[in-house]
Structure formats: structure tokens, C-alpha cells
Amino acid sequence: MVSSVRTVLGDVRPEDLGVCDAHDHLFLSSPQLPGRELGDATAARAELEAFRAAGGSSVVQWTPWGMGRRAADLPLLSRAAGVHVVCATGLHQAAHYTTQLLDELRGRLADVFVSELTEGIGTSGVRAGIVKVAGGFHALDTHARWTMIAAAEAHHATGAPIAVHLEMGTGALDVFDLLCSELGVPPHRVILGHLNRSPDLVVQRQAAEAGCWLAFDGPSRAHHTTDWRMPRAVQALAEAGFGHRLLLGGDTVVAGARSVDGGPGMPYLLRRVRPRLALELGEELTNRVLTENPGRAFAVEWR
Known part of the structure; x- marks a missing residue:
């Protein structure tokens, strides 16, 4: 069986992803973001085209069930x-x-995940390529444990990678303990997001040593006070031998953050973050983080 990345147009070889924004959103809506939803298809296309013009080739949308994906x-x-x-x-x-x-999902959450990974989302025919779940601030509440247990079941049934929103960048080791130590998900199938929001180099290194993927994303208006530390954190991890575990994303979550609406948007990852990281990591490793690493993180032998 050959590993592949499951895209909305079908499975592709890992090496065909090209330059990848490993964590972003084209569409997203939530009661937590009233009036700032990503819901405009024309703007989404323009953003993708701007990303392509900047040298981008692939985007992983982390918008999960029930959030306007x-x-x-x-x-x-x-x-x-x-x-x-x-x-x-x-x-x-x-x-x-x-x-x-x-309440609609009680008792069938894992089945929903598996169905969307293998059969498709609703009548769209689009099959999901990752399972996205979320932790809490320095802890995992009952809801987080419920969703992660279902995600682990879906992984064991399909092989799908699990991408985890870390609230304010915290709780990485709690997620590892639950998904990997208790539920048997291989660490290399777990992607920890938002690590830049809590620049704890010890925790980041421990997560990398455990074998998880470390996703750094931004910029973020809410977390701009830690954004500037990201290049040095990535450099420290690379110097410790974990350059092969790093991922980069833009995480555009509101309309005003899109480049076509006056924000940094997806192109910022390549226009500003890439050259900044190249100063710390060198061109070769920076290119590997943007191309080879996402291919390995998101490609699996689908069951």
C-alpha cells in the first residue's frame, strides 16, 4: 500500500504537495466570531490565487464539522x-x-469522522484528509476527551492523521498522554498546532522527542506578543535535531485577516515568514519544512 495525501480532488503523492500552508482556513464560522466569518467563496478563491502567486502549492484547511467548512x-x-x-x-x-x-453527535462521533474520511462529507463527495480536534487551556475537559477518543477511533479505522488545536499553545503533553500513551495513536500521526502561542521551549522539545509534529502558525492579532519568538523557537528545535518535525501555517480565521481584505493572509507565510526563517535555518531546511515535512505529516496508507 502506498502513502498518499487525501485532497478534495483525490489522493496525491506526498511529493506532489509542493510548498504547503499546513494550517489555514478558507471557510470558517462560529458563534465565537460573530460578523467575522470566512464565508465568501469569491474571497476564498482570490486568497488561494494570491497564495499560488506567492509560490504556494497546497493548503490544509483545519475547519472541522459544523463550522461552515x-x-x-x-x-x-x-x-x-x-x-x-x-x-x-x-x-x-x-x-x-x-x-x-x-447532542446530534452523541454516541456516533467516531462513525461521523470515519464516514467523512472514507465516504465523503454529506452529498459533496469530498473526503476529509485529517481529523481536527481541540484541547483546553493547560488541560483536557470532558468535551476534549470525548472528541479525542473519537478521533483515535477514526485514526485506528482509517490511518488518518489527527491535528490538534492547542488552546493558547498549551496542553501539548496532555494531548500526547491521551492520544498516544492511552489511546495508542502513533506520535507521528499527531500534529500539535499553535505551539508558537506558548513559547515554552522545554515542552516543545519534549513533544518533538515524543515523535509528534509541531505546527507553528501565524501571524495572529491576538497572539502578536509571542509571534516574534517563533523563528528562534524553530531554530532551537532544528539545532536540537528536530527540523524533520516542524510544520508552518498561516491560520487565517477571520475575514479581515485575509490578504485580499487588507490582512496578512496566506501569502504572508511565503512573503515574510519564509525569508525570516531562512535567516535562522538556512534555505535548505526552510524549504524542507514547507515541502517535505507536510508531505510526510499528512500522507498515510489509507485503510
Whole structure:
């Protein structure tokens, strides 16, 4: 069986991903972001095209179930912009959903994840390529444990990688303890997101030593006070021998953050972050973090 990355247009070889934004959003809506939703397909296409013009080739959208991911629109956008797009299944923190929506999933969450990974999302025919879940601030509450148990079941059934939102960048080791130590998910199938938001070099190194992927994303208006530390954190990890565990993403979550709406958006990753990292890591390793690493992180032997 050959490893492949599951995109919205079908499975592709890891080496065909090219330059990858490993954590971003084309569409996203939540009660936590009233009036700032990513819901405009024309703007989403323009953003993808701007990313492509900057040298980008693929985007992994971490928007999970029930948060306006608009799976049916993704193949059209991917073709039009000439950019590979990976779609997520999964579930975010409870605050992003109504009680009614969560009640609909009781007792069948893992089945929903597996179905969206293998059969497709609704009537769109689009199959998800990752499971996205979320932890809490320095802890895992009942909701987080419920979603991660379901994600682990989905992984064991399909091989899918699990991408984890770390609240304020915290709780990485708690996630590892649950998903890997208790639930048997191989560490190299776990992607820890937002590590730049809590620049704890000890925890970052421990997570890397455990074998997880470390995703650094931004810039973020809410977390700009830690954004500037990211290059040095990435450099420290690379010097410690963990350059092969690093991923980079933009994490555009509100309309005003898009480059086509006046924000940094997806192109910022290549326009500003890439040359900044090249000063710390060198061109060779920076290119590997943007190309080879995502191919290895998101490619699996699908079951």
C-alpha cells in the first residue's frame, strides 16, 4: 500500500504537495466570531490565487464539522486556483457549537469522522484528509476527551492523521498522554498546532522527542506578543535535531485577516515568514519544512 495525501480532488503523492500552508482556513464560522466569518467563496478563491502567486502549492484547511467548512465548494476552488486543498473532519471546542448540534453527535462521533474520511462529507463527495480536534487551556475537559477518543477511533479505522488545536499553545503533553500513551495513536500521526502561542521551549522539545509534529502558525492579532519568538523557537528545535518535525501555517480565521481584505493572509507565510526563517535555518531546511515535512505529516496508507 502506498502513502498518499487525501485532497478534495483525490489522493496525491506526498511529493506532489509542493510548498504547503499546513494550517489555514478558507471557510470558517462560529458563534465565537460573530460578523467575522470566512464565508465568501469569491474571497476564498482570490486568497488561494494570491497564495499560488506567492509560490504556494497546497493548503490544509483545519475547519472541522459544523463550522461552515463548505466542503462542496472546495474542489471548485482547488481547480480554479491550481492549489491542492485538504479538508478536515473532526470537532472543535464545545463553545463553537450549540447544545443541539452536539447532542446530534452523541454516541456516533467516531462513525461521523470515519464516514467523512472514507465516504465523503454529506452529498459533496469530498473526503476529509485529517481529523481536527481541540484541547483546553493547560488541560483536557470532558468535551476534549470525548472528541479525542473519537478521533483515535477514526485514526485506528482509517490511518488518518489527527491535528490538534492547542488552546493558547498549551496542553501539548496532555494531548500526547491521551492520544498516544492511552489511546495508542502513533506520535507521528499527531500534529500539535499553535505551539508558537506558548513559547515554552522545554515542552516543545519534549513533544518533538515524543515523535509528534509541531505546527507553528501565524501571524495572529491576538497572539502578536509571542509571534516574534517563533523563528528562534524553530531554530532551537532544528539545532536540537528536530527540523524533520516542524510544520508552518498561516491560520487565517477571520475575514479581515485575509490578504485580499487588507490582512496578512496566506501569502504572508511565503512573503515574510519564509525569508525570516531562512535567516535562522538556512534555505535548505526552510524549504524542507514547507515541502517535505507536510508531505510526510499528512500522507498515510489509507485503510
